[in-house]
Amino acid sequence: MLRILMTDNRKILILNELDNIAVCLVDMEVGEVVRQDALNLTIQNRIPRGHKVATKAIAKNDGIIKYGERMGHATSDIKIGEHVHTHNVLGDRLSTEQVNMEQKN
Amino acid sequence: MSKQLTAFARADERWGLRNHVLILPLHSALSATARKIADESGGAVAVSHDWSGEVDGDFDRIIKTFSGFAANPNNYATVFITIGTPGELLIIDLAKKLGINKAEVLNVAELGSMSKIAGAGLKVANSLVKEAKAQSRISAPWSAIALGQECGGSDALSGITANPALGVASDRLVELGAASVLGETTEILGAEHLLAARAITPEIGAQIIETVARYERSINYEGIDMRGAQPSRGNIEGGLTTLEEKSLGAAKKAGSAQFSGVLEYADQVPKSGLYFMDTPGHDTEQLTGFAAGGINVVVFTTGRGTPTGSAIMPTIKVATNTTMASAIPDLIDLNAGTIADGIKTLSEVGGELFDLILEVANGKLTKAEKGLHHEFSLSRMYNTVIK
Numbered sequence: 191m192l193r194i195l196m197t198d199n200r201k202i203l204i205l206n207e208l209d210n211i212a213v214c215l216v217d218m219e220v221g222e223v224v225r226q227d228a229l230n231l232t233i234q235n236r237i238p239r240g241h242k243v244a245t246k247a248i249a250k251n252d253g254i255i256k257y258g259e260r261m262g263h264a265t266s267d268i269k270i271g272e273h274v275h276t277h278n279v280l281g282d283r284l285s286t287e288q289v290n291m292e293q294k295n
Numbered sequence: 296m297s298k299q300l301t302a303f304a305r306a307d308e309r310w311g312l313r314n315h316v317l318i319l320p321l322h323s324a325l326s327a328t329a330r331k332i333a334d335e336s337g338g339a340v341a342v343s344h345d346w347s348g349e350v351d352g353d354f355d356r357i358i359k360t361f362s363g364f365a366a367n368p369n370n371y372a373t374v375f376i377t378i379g380t381p382g383e384l385l386i387i388d389l390a391k392k393l394g395i396n397k398a399e400v401l402n403v404a405e406l407g408s409m410s411k412i413a414g415a416g417l418k419v420a421n422s423l424v425k426e427a428k429a430q431s432r433i434s435a436p437w438s439a440i441a442l443g444q445e446c447g448g449s450d451a452l453s454g455i456t457a458n459p460a461l462g463v464a465s466d467r468l469v470e471l472g473a474a475s476v477l478g479e480t481t482e483i484l485g486a487e488h489l490l491a492a493r494a495i496t497p498e499i500g501a502q503i504i505e506t507v508a509r510y511e512r513s514i515n516y517e518g519i520d521m522r523g524a525q526p527s528r529g530n531i532e533g534g535l536t537t538l539e540e541k542s543l544g545a546a547k548k549a550g551s552a553q554f555s556g557v558l559e560y561a562d563q564v565p566k567s568g569l570y571f572m573d574t575p576g577h578d579t580e581q582l583t584g585f586a587a588g589g590i591n592v593v594v595f596t597t598g599r600g601t602p603t604g605s606a607i608m609p610t611i612k613v614a615t616n617t618t619m620a621s622a623i624p625d626l627i628d629l630n631a632g633t634i635a636d637g638i639k640t641l642s643e644v645g646g647e648l649f650d651l652i653l654e655v656a657n658g659k660l661t662k663a664e665k666g667l668h669h670e671f672s673l674s675r676m677y678n679t680v681i682k
Contacts, residue, residue, distance in 0.1 A: 200637070203455065213451050213534070215635060240451035240534035240616070257454065261485065261540035274536070281537030283485060283511070
C-alpha cells in the first residue's frame with residue numbers, strides 16, 4: 191500500500207524497485223543529502239517538487255525507468271542526485287531526433 | 296451514506312444522472328440565440344460551436360458528435376435549432392435512432408426572424424424544464440453509470456495520486472456492473488503494451504496497439520514534432536519529461552480491470568465493462584466525444600486546476616496535489632494530494648472518490664456544474680472546406 195509518511199521526513203518517492211529515478215516530494219536544494227531506505231545521495235542541482243532525481247548513475251542512451259517501465263533515454267551521462275528532465279532526457283517515440291535519424295538512414 | 300443509486304429512467308434501459316433540457320443550435324450562426332434561450336429559461340442549458348454545415352472529410356464525425364450529444368441520456372429533452380439543411384435533418388434522425396428521450400425542432404426558415412426563434416424557443420424550453428422537474432429519480436442498477444476518465448494539466452504527482460485513485464474507483468464500478476471509459480490516445484502512447492496485455496481477448500489487445508499506431512502514423516505523416524505539444528509546457532513545468540512518462544501515469548486512471556473493447560470517437564458505450572475510446576488529448580474535444588458516446592459522469596484528474604466541464608455531464612475534478620487544491624477550492628471536488636502528503640492511503644482516497652461519484656450520480660452538483668463550465672468543442676481531422 192502506498193503510504194508516504196512525511197513524519198519519516200520522506201523527501202523522495204521511489205515508485206518501483208527497477209526505477210533509476212525517484213520523484214521529489216519537496217523542493218530540493220544543491221548539496222542536500224537524502225538518506226532514505228537503502229539510498230544515500232547528494233542533490234546536485236536545484237530540483238522542484240514533483241520533478242525527478244537520478245537514484246542510480248545513468249549513462250548516455252540508457253533507458254530512464256519510472257513505474258518499472260521505460261519512459262525515454264538519457265541524452266547525456268547523468269550522475270546520482272542530478273535533476274532528470276528535458277535537458278538530459280528525450281522520449282523514445284515521436285521525437286524529432288528519431289525522425290531525423292530515420293531520414294539519415 | 297446510502298449506497299443506493301437513483302437515476303432518471305429512459306427507453307432501452309438507458310439512464311440519466313441528470314435531467315437536462317438542452318438547447319442545441321445546429322448551425323454556428325444560431326449559437327447566440329440558443330444561448331439566449333437557455334439563459335432566459337428556468338434551467339435549460341445550451342452549447343455554442345463553429346460548425347456551419349460544411350460537408351467535408353469531417354462531416355460524418357461531426358454528425359455523429361451532434362446526434363450522440365443530443366441523445367445523451369442525461370438530457371430529458373433536446374431542442375434543436377436549425378436552418379433546415381439536409382445535414383441537420385440527418386443529425387436529428389440519428390439522435391432519434393440513438394434513443395433520444397424527447398426531441399423538439401425549431402426551424403428558422405419556418406419561423407422567420409431570430410427574435411421569433413428566441414420567443415418560441417423560450418416557450419418550449421420552459422415547458423420542457425417544467426416537465427423535467429416533475430420527473431422523479433428511481434432506483435437504478437450500477438449499469439446506469441457510464442463513467443468517463445479524463446486527465447488534464449498533468450503533473451508528476453498525477454500518476455501517483457489522483458490517477459491511481461480514479462483507477463481504484465473505476466475498478467470498483469466496473470466490478471459492480473458499470474461502464475468505464477479511458478480515452479486520450481495521445482496519452483496512452485508508450486503505455487499501450489501494458490493496456491493491451493489486459494484486454495479480454497488478443498484481438499482487443501491488438502486493436503489497442505493498432506489505435507495508437509494509427510495515431511502515431513498520422514503524426515509522423517504530418518511531420519509534427521510532438522515534443523512541442525506533448526508533454527505540454529504545463530506538464531513539463533510540473534515535472535513530466537516525456538510523452539511516455541505522461542502516458543504511464545495517465546494509464547493509471549483505468550485501474551487494473553480488463554479491457555472489454557475499443558471504441559472509435561463518439562461510439563456508443565456499452566452498458567458494462569472497461570473500454571478504451573480513441574479520442575484526442577484536447578480536453579474539450581475529448582469530453583464532447585465522451586458525451587456523444589452516452590457517458591453520463593466524468594472524473595477529471597488535474598495537476599494544474601483545469602476548469603473545463605460539460606453542459607450535460609457532471610464533471611468531478613480531482614486534484615493531484617494539495618498546493619493546487621488549496622489554491623483553487625472553487626474548482627476542485629476532491630484532493631488526492633493527501634496521498635503524497637502521507638495523510639491518506641491510495642485505497643482511502645479511491646474509496647472517497649467512489650462515494651463521491653455515487654453522490655454526484657444521485658444529484659449532488661459538481662464544482663464545474665456550479666461554475667457553469669459548459670465547454671463544447673468539435674473534433675476535426677481535416678482542413679475545413681467551405682461550401
